[in-house]
Amino acid sequence: MRPADYLWASMPIPELRIETTRGDLVESVHRVALAVVDAEGRLVASSGDTNLVTWWRSAAKPFQALPLLEDGAADAFQLSDEELALACASHSSEPRHLSVVSAFMAKVGVTEEQLSCGVHTPLSPAVAQEVACGRAVPSPCWSNCSGKHTGMLALARHHGWPLPGYHAAGHPVQQRILEVLTRWTGLPTREIRLSVDGCTAVCFGLPLRAMARSYARLGASTQPAPRRLLGAMSAHPFLVAGTGRLCTDLMLAKPGEIIAKVGAEGIYSAALPRLGLGLALKVEDGDNRAAGMALLEALRQLGARMAPALGELSAPDLARHGSQPIRNTRGVITGELRAAGALRFSAS
Amino acid sequence: MRPADYLWASMPIPELRIETTRGDLVESVHRVALAVVDAEGRLVASSGDTNLVTWWRSAAKPFQALPLLEDGAADAFQLSDEELALACASHSSEPRHLSVVSAFMAKVGVTEEQLSCGVHTPLSPAVAQEVACGRAVPSPCWSNCSGKHTGMLALARHHGWPLPGYHAAGHPVQQRILEVLTRWTGLPTREIRLSVDGCTAVCFGLPLRAMARSYARLGASTQPAPRRLLGAMSAHPFLVAGTGRLCTDLMLAKPGEIIAKVGAEGIYSAALPRLGLGLALKVEDGDNRAAGMALLEALRQLGARMAPALGELSAPDLARHGSQPIRNTRGVITGELRAAGALRFSAS
Numbered sequence: 001m002r003p004a005d006y007l008w009a010s011m012p013i014p015e016l017r018i019e020t021t022r023g024d025l026v027e028s029v030h031r032v033a034l035a036v037v038d039a040e041g042r043l044v045a046s047s048g049d050t051n052l053v054t055w056w057r058s059a060a061k062p063f064q065a066l067p068l069l070e071d072g073a074a075d076a077f078q079l080s081d082e083e084l085a086l087a088c089a090s091h092s093s094e095p096r097h098l099s100v101v102s103a104f105m106a107k108v109g110v111t112e113e114q115l116s117c118g119v120h121t122p123l124s125p126a127v128a129q130e131v132a133c134g135r136a137v138p139s140p141c142w143s144n145c146s147g148k149h150t151g152m153l154a155l156a157r158h159h160g161w162p163l164p165g166y167h168a169a170g171h172p173v174q175q176r177i178l179e180v181l182t183r184w185t186g187l188p189t190r191e192i193r194l195s196v197d198g199c200t201a202v203c204f205g206l207p208l209r210a211m212a213r214s215y216a217r218l219g220a221s222t223q224p225a226p227r228r229l230l231g232a233m234s235a236h237p238f239l240v241a242g243t244g245r246l247c248t249d250l251m252l253a254k255p256g257e258i259i260a261k262v263g264a265e266g267i268y269s270a271a272l273p274r275l276g277l278g279l280a281l282k283v284e285d286g287d288n289r290a291a292g293m294a295l296l297e298a299l300r301q302l303g304a305r306m307a308p309a310l311g312e313l314s315a316p317d318l319a320r321h322g323s324q325p326i327r328n329t330r331g332v333i334t335g336e337l338r339a340a341g342a343l344r345f346s347a348s
Numbered sequence: 349m350r351p352a353d354y355l356w357a358s359m360p361i362p363e364l365r366i367e368t369t370r371g372d373l374v375e376s377v378h379r380v381a382l383a384v385v386d387a388e389g390r391l392v393a394s395s396g397d398t399n400l401v402t403w404w405r406s407a408a409k410p411f412q413a414l415p416l417l418e419d420g421a422a423d424a425f426q427l428s429d430e431e432l433a434l435a436c437a438s439h440s441s442e443p444r445h446l447s448v449v450s451a452f453m454a455k456v457g458v459t460e461e462q463l464s465c466g467v468h469t470p471l472s473p474a475v476a477q478e479v480a481c482g483r484a485v486p487s488p489c490w491s492n493c494s495g496k497h498t499g500m501l502a503l504a505r506h507h508g509w510p511l512p513g514y515h516a517a518g519h520p521v522q523q524r525i526l527e528v529l530t531r532w533t534g535l536p537t538r539e540i541r542l543s544v545d546g547c548t549a550v551c552f553g554l555p556l557r558a559m560a561r562s563y564a565r566l567g568a569s570t571q572p573a574p575r576r577l578l579g580a581m582s583a584h585p586f587l588v589a590g591t592g593r594l595c596t597d598l599m600l601a602k603p604g605e606i607i608a609k610v611g612a613e614g615i616y617s618a619a620l621p622r623l624g625l626g627l628a629l630k631v632e633d634g635d636n637r638a639a640g641m642a643l644l645e646a647l648r649q650l651g652a653r654m655a656p657a658l659g660e661l662s663a664p665d666l667a668r669h670g671s672q673p674i675r676n677t678r679g680v681i682t683g684e685l686r687a688a689g690a691l692r693f694s695a696s
Contacts, residue, residue: 023543118677195371
C-alpha cells in the first residue's frame with residue numbers, strides 16, 4: 001500500500017469525506033464508505049468500499065420492529081403509530097419520549113425491571129446536563145433503545161415466549177428478528193454476523209450494500225407491515241430521535257421522501273421511497289457528526305443528479321447539521337467543517 | 349486509488365492505527381501518520397506519510413516558550429521552573445495551574461484583560477463539570493494556553509514591545525518565535541505555514557518529519573535554554589497538562605526519558621533525549637484519545653526494537669491511556685479499543 005493512500009497527505013482524495021480546515025490546510029479527515037442501491041441491489045452511487053462489513057447498530061431498528069406488525073402483536077396490543085415509531089427509535093430521553101415509552105410499556109404489561117437495556121448518558125445535551133448536575137436520575141426506560149426493547153418484550157408476550165433473556169441471540173425473539181433480516185437483506189443466516197450491542201440486544205454485521213438494499217426494499221414495499229412502520233416513523237420524526245437530531249430534522253423537512261435512521265459509530269441508513277432507493281454509510285473513525293454531514297451531502301449530490309426536489313435540503317433546521325465555520329475561543333473563524341469529494345455514480 | 353485503500357475493508361492495514369472492535373469485526377479505525385527521526389533528520393521509524401503537512405497546534409509550545417530563556421526574559425522576571433513549565437503547558441485549569449498562572453502574571457505585571465486567549469471548557473472533566481453545573485465561572489486565565497500567552501506578554505515586556513496584539517502574526521513576539529522555529533525546524537520561513545490557533549495565537553504548519561526533528565534537536569541540545577526548558581517540563585509534569593492526562597502521566601513514569609506534548613486534533617510530539625530521537629504523530633480524524641494510544645504504542649514498539657527501558661510502559665497510571673475493553677450499558681464487554689499495526693523501521 002502506498003503511504004499516500006494511508007493518510008490523506010497533500011493530495012485531494014476523490015472519495016466522499018468530511019474535513020476540517022484551518023487556514024489553507026485540511027486539518028482532519030473523516031473517510032466515508034457509502035452505498036446507494038435500488039431494491040434489486042443494483043449500485044447507483046458509492047464512496048469507498050461498498051462491500052465493507054460492519055455493525056448495523058441502531059440503523060437495524062426498523063427491521064427489529066417489523067415482526068410486531070407482521071406477527072400481529074401491534075394489533076393485539078393496539079399499538080399506536082407513536083409507539084411503533086418509538087420501537088424504531090434511538091430517542092433522546094426527552095419528556096415526550098419517556099411518556100410514550102411509559103404508555104407503551106403499560107400496554108404491553110411490562111415494567112422497567114424487565115428491560116435489558118442499561119442506563120447511559122442521554123442523547124439530548126439538555127437532558128444530559130440535568131443528569132450530570134444531579135437534577136435528574138436516568139433509569140432503564142430512559143435508554144435510547146427502550147422503545148426497541150419494549151417492542152421485543154411485546155413480541156415475546158404476544159407469542160407466549162418467556163420474557164427473561166429476550167435480548168440474547170438464542171431467544172426466540174432474536175431468532176424471529178434474524179429471520180426477518182435474512183428476508184430483507186437477501187443474505188443467508190450464516191452471512192449475518194452477530195454480536196452484542198451497546199444496549200445488550202443482538203447487533204447485526206453485514207455489508208453496507210446489503211444494508212442499503214434492505215432499506216430500498218423496505219421503502220419500495222407495498223406490504224401493510226413495512227408501509228405502516230415507515231408511515232409511523234415519517235409521521236412522528238421527533239419520537240424516532242429528538243430535538244435537534246438529524247433524523248428528526250431530515251424527516252420533518254422531507255416527510256415521506258426520506259426515512260433516515262442513525263446508528264452508533266458513524267452509521268446511517270435511509271430509505272428514499274419515491275426514488276426506490278436505499279442508502280447506507282459508515283464513517284471510518286466512527287464520528288457521528290461526520291456521519292450526519294455525509295448523509296446530507298450524499299442526499300444533495302443524489303438530488304443534483306437524479307431528483308432536484310430531493311436535493312433541496314436548505315431548510316433552516318438542516319443547516320446546523322451541515323457545513324459549519326469553525327470558530328476559536330475568541331469567536332474568530334479559523335476554518336470550516338465541511339463535506340468534500342464526490343460520490344461515484346454507476347453507469348445507468 | 350483502489351477503493352479498498354480508502355476504507356479499511358476486510359483486509360488488515362499494516363500501518364499503525366487505533367481500532368475499536370465489536371465481536372469479531374473491527375468497527376472503527378483511526379489512522380496514524382508518525383515520524384521518528386534523529387537530530388540530523390534521518391528517519392528511524394514511521395507510519396503513513398511522514399511528509400504530511402499539518403498544524404502543530406499546542407505541540408509547538410516549547411518552541412514558543414524558548415525565547416523567554418534565550419532572550420533573558422526568564423532571568424529578568426526571575427521565572428521559576430514552574431512558570432516555565434506552565435509557559436509550555438496545555439493545562440487542565442485545576443487550582444494549582446491557576447495558582448501558578450496567577451503568580452506568573454503578577455511577576456510579569458500583566459492582568460487577565462491583557463490576555464488574548466479566550467474562555468473554553470476546561471480540559472479537566474472535574475473542573476468542566478463544575479463549570480457546566482454553574483458552580484464555577486472560567487475566565488481567560490483558565491484557558492489551557494494562559495501560560496503560553498503570559499510568556500508571550502513577558503517576552504513583549506522584556507523587549508519593550510507593545511503589548512496589544514502580541515498574539516498576531518505581524519507582532520514582534522510572533523516574529524521572534526517564528527525565527528526560533530526556523531532554526532529548530534531547519535525550514536525557511538516561507539515553508540512554515542501560519543494560521544490562527546484555537547486560542548487566537550499564531551499556529552504553525554509544517555511536515556511531521558520537521559516536527560519530529562525539532563524535538564530530536566531540542567532533546568539533544570546542550571545549550572542552556574533548551575536544557576532548562578526541558579528540565580522544567582520534566583520536573584513539573586503536572587503543570588504541563590494535569591490530573592489523568594497522558595503527557596503528565598508519561599513524564600511522571602519516565603522522568604527525563606520522554607518529554608511529551610499534546611496538540612489539538614490528534615497531535616503529539618515528543619523528545620527522547622537519551623536516544624537522541626524526536627517523534628511526531630497525527631491522527632487523521634483528529635481523535636485525541638487515539639493519538640495518546642498511538643503515542644504509547646509507538647513508544648512500546650520503539651522500546652522493543654531499540655531500548656527496552658523505554659518500552660517498559662506498564663506503570664499503572666499509564667494503563668488507562670492504553671488499550672481498553674469496551675463495555676456496554678450493562679457492563680458487558682463487547683470489544684476493545686486497541687492499537688494495531690506496526691511502525692516501519694528504516695534500515696540502520
